[in-house]
Amino acid sequence: MAARFNRADFSAWAARTRAMGGCAQPVHLRGRVEHIDPLTGEVLHRYSTGREPGGVLRVACKTRRASRCPSCAETYRADTYQLVRAGLTGGKGVPETVTAHPAAFVTLTAPSFGPVHARREKPGGTVTPCHPRRNAGTCPHGRSLSCTMRHGTDDGRLGEPLCADCYDYTGSVLFNALAPELWRRFTIALRRRLAKAAGLTLRELGDALTVSFAKVAEYQRRGVVHFHAVIRLDGPGGPDAVPPAWATGDLLADAVHQAAAAVTVQSPAAPGVPARSLAWGTQVDIRAITASGQLTDQAVAGYIAKYATKAAECVGTLDRRVRATDDVAELPVTAHARRLIAECLRLGALEELAELRLTDWAHMLGFRGHFSTKSRRYSTTLGALRNARTAHNQHQRPEITTGRLPLTEEDQVLVISHWRYLGQGLTPGEALLTAALTGQPLPPLDPINRTQGSTA
Structure with missing residues (x-):
C-alpha cells in the first residue's frame, strides 16, 4: 500500500479509481486506439495505455454480484430498479x-x-418457536422432529434441515x-x-x-x-x-x-x-x-x-x-451447502443428467x-440504460483531437483498436486504498490471477 501511495503516478491512479466508483475487481488492459479519417488517412486522435499508471488501463468489472464488487453491483441494482419501475409508472420509452x-x-x-429451521413471526412482530410439535417423536435417524427455539435473524441454523439425512x-x-x-x-x-x-x-x-x-x-x-x-x-x-x-x-x-x-x-x-x-x-x-x-x-x-x-x-x-481440484470436504461452506454441492457433483457425473450441467453450476446449487x-415489451432494457449512460458521459467529457472534433453525426471515422487482457483484481494494498478513496466496503482480498489474453 505504501509503495502504491508513494509512486509519482498515484494522483492519476486515484483519479481513475474514483472514476470507476471503487470497483473491487477491475479488468486490466493494455493497448491503443486510433481514430482515422477514412478519406485522407489522417490520424484524428490516438490513445495509448502508455499514458496510464503502470501502462495499464483499468476498467470496471461491471459484475452484478454484490459479494464480488459492491460498486458495480450498485450500478446494476440501480439500472434494474429503473427498468422495473418504468414498467409500472412510465418513462424510459414507456x-x-x-x-x-x-x-x-x-x-x-x-x-x-424436508423440515428446516426457520424464523417465524406473527403479524405484530412476535417471534414464535421454530417447529413446536407435541409428541413429534424422532425421525428414522433418531433426531427430534420438533424445535422450540426462537431463532434470531443471524442464527446460523436458519435453513438447516432438522435432519440432514432425511432431507x-x-x-x-x-x-x-x-x-x-x-x-x-x-x-x-x-x-x-x-x-x-x-x-x-x-x-x-x-x-x-x-x-x-x-x-x-x-x-x-x-x-x-x-x-x-x-x-x-x-x-x-x-x-x-x-x-x-x-x-x-x-x-x-x-x-x-x-x-x-x-x-x-x-x-x-x-x-x-x-x-x-x-x-x-x-x-x-x-x-x-x-x-x-x-x-x-x-x-x-x-x-x-x-x-x-x-x-x-x-x-x-x-x-x-467449484474447480476440479477442489476438495469438497475442505470448501469454506456450511454443512448444508456442502451436501447440496456434493449432490450436484454426484448427479452431474451421470450421463443421463448431463444436459442439466449440474457440475458447472454446483456453486449455485x-x-x-x-x-x-x-418479457420483450415490459419496458426498456439494461443495454439501453447502459448506452444512455455512455452517451451522457461522452457528452460531459468529449475527446479533444487534432482540430476535427467534436464530430457531427455526418462525420465518418475509422476506429482501430488493439487490446490485450492482462488480468483482473487488486492487490491487498490497492484494495485498502480503493476503500479509503471511495468509501466503498473493503472487497474480498483475493485478487483474481489469470493468464494473459491474446490481442483482440
Missing part, C-alpha cells in the same frame, strides 16, 4: 398511461424437501436446475388461462392482450430458488395499448393461481435416480400493485432490484465455480438460469 394497466406482484415458491437433497438440486423450465411453462399456462377466461384461443389472445413481466430469482436460506415477478396486462402490442375491459386485476390473480397449480416439469431418469414430477410450492403470493396502496411501484421496484445483485451466498455456499429477466 407511456405514463401504463399505470392504469392491471399489475400484480407475484411470488412463486419451491415445494418442501431430500436430490429433489432440491433438481428443482433448482429445472426452475427456469418450470417458469417458462408457467408463462404459457398463464396465457392459456387468460385466453380461456376470455373465450379466446391462444392465438386470438395475442390480438387482444399482451402479458408482460419482469422477474428475479431469490435463494431461500434452505438453498432453493423462488421467483418474484411483476406481471402486467397490456393491450395488443404492449404498454402503448389499453388492455380490454375484461382484463382485470382479479382475472389476473385467478389465472396466476390456476397456472401455478397446473404446471409441472419431469426430471430426467438416471440409474438410482428415478424421474420425478416437480411443481411450485403451495405458497403462491399475489398482491395488486397500486400507486397509493399498500404495495407501491417504488416498493416493488426496490425489492426486485435488491435481489438482482445477490446469488446463493445467503445459503453459505461459494460465489465462484444447481440453478443455472438468469437471475433477472423480463
